[in-house]
Amino acid sequence: MPLMQSSHIVVIGAGYAGLSAAALLAKRGYQVVVLEAHDTFGGCASFYRRGSMTFDVGATTFSGVQPWQPVGRLFADLDEKPELERQDPGMLVRIDGETIVRHADPNTWIDAIASRFGQQQREFWHTLYHIEERVWRLIANKPYLPPSSVADWLAMAKPSNLSALSLLPGMVRSMQQLMVRHGVHDNPVFQRFINEQLLISTQSTAEHAPWLTGALGLTYPSETYYPIGGMYRPALQLVRSIKANGGSIHYRRSVTSIDVRKGALEVRCANGDVYRAKHVINSIPIWNLARIASGPIQSWARHHAANNSSAWCAITAYAAFEGYHTLPTAYVQAHLQRPIPGVHSGSIFVTVKPNHDHVKAPDGVVTVTLSTHARWDDVPTADVLAGYLQRALLDAVPELAGMPMKHFEVGTPATWQRYTLRHNGYVGGLPHTTRRPLLRMPPNRTPVPGFWMIGDTAFPGQGTPSVILGAQNTVQRIMAAEGHSS
């Protein structure tokens, strides 16, 4: 028997975007219901268990945790303190038999990169850190971004925002142009190093990545945080916060239609449940939305889906070893020594559980998540991939060689589509590119009153800090629409 329910606010999807929005709204006293298709939360930052071992399915790294940054602001706002360990080094990058240590301290890193690739590196990296600092401060507390109404443009025109004008070219000029300007573009090893670092952070290489977001991507290893137990644990704090503040999360509720009916938004689920709400916050990808929405929401979503018609897919692998390793950080990016069929980047990203994290797996067991870029229509079977990925993993992290491997599984784009429902297994959001400036991404405020769009295919894009920022901005906009101050 279909169940018709009313809620002031319905949130679709229990990934980091949806959970963050719901937790903030519940904390402010709004009646919130989260609808999630899967039987657990987390989406691309979710987890699965094998016996006493937990595996992060995709995302493994936090950044943006300082008090003025999105993750820091979110958890402070909710009076929660996630258990995050700053990694120093933030990452190891293994390239052509050499290990480049991404020291967390910017000055130590700049000394190291300058001694490896030349003194002109100094000014380049100082510029990147300077841009990074300005961007974070600029985008904090600007819910009117991207501007989508006269009021938003007026808010943007405030004198305090004028200093940001010098950053605007960074949305349409590439990281490659910035590298040329600083004379750091002609070393092919450095160029590959930059391209692979940008690919994991902006989903684009230097030729297309805007220098504005590219600067955030290249400097994030200075602020890389490992969540004890896995990426799902801070998300679990959000789930608990939602419930403690009177909100609810309904699992196995796959939303199949969204429409505007008789002045309210109506959301239907595959099990027959129907929800009517004044506000609906959608966090599922724009391509999925275009398929399930009707009327004006569908027209809007189709327009943006057509303008952003493709994205990356992921190939992932999950391994467990017995013993202890000697890595100084949880994160290794390794350039491939030989090609892997179906892999469309030059590197793999490997997250190795620190020995002392006994929440993720018991003492003496090391779990590993490996990820790399792929295309939907060009992927061998998991069985074929397994052999290549095992070899690539041991090449990347020889510290694991000699430790007995007790588990190995592969995830393909089809696996990702099955578990997250994401169209074509597209993950990692919309690639940042100069061809589609940041402000033209699907905005959080849509033309349909009460219908909001967040998640990694909406402004400001992919990664947990960005989707949390989109949720924060949307909550502020909803409060303003309701006549409440934040």
Ligand SMILES: Cc1cc2nc3c(=O)[nH]c(=O)nc-3n(C[C@H](O)[C@H](O)[C@H](O)COP(=O)(O)OP(=O)(O)OC[C@H]3O[C@@H](n4cnc5c(N)ncnc54)[C@H](O)[C@@H]3O)c2cc1C
């Ligand atoms: C391999 C990989 C590695 C990554 N590494 C990092 C990293 O280290 N650090 C980082 O910050 N980011 C990383 N990212 C990116 C980051 O994980 C995502 O950008 C972010 O988690 C997206 O969150 P979201 O809430 O927007 O979407 P999702 O996580 O996709 O959540 C959407 C939710 O909606 C649900 N859903 C879908 N359709 C429906 C429907 N019809 N009805 C109801 N529910 C539905 C899904 O089940 C899912 O739970 C990585 C991504 C991948 C794939």
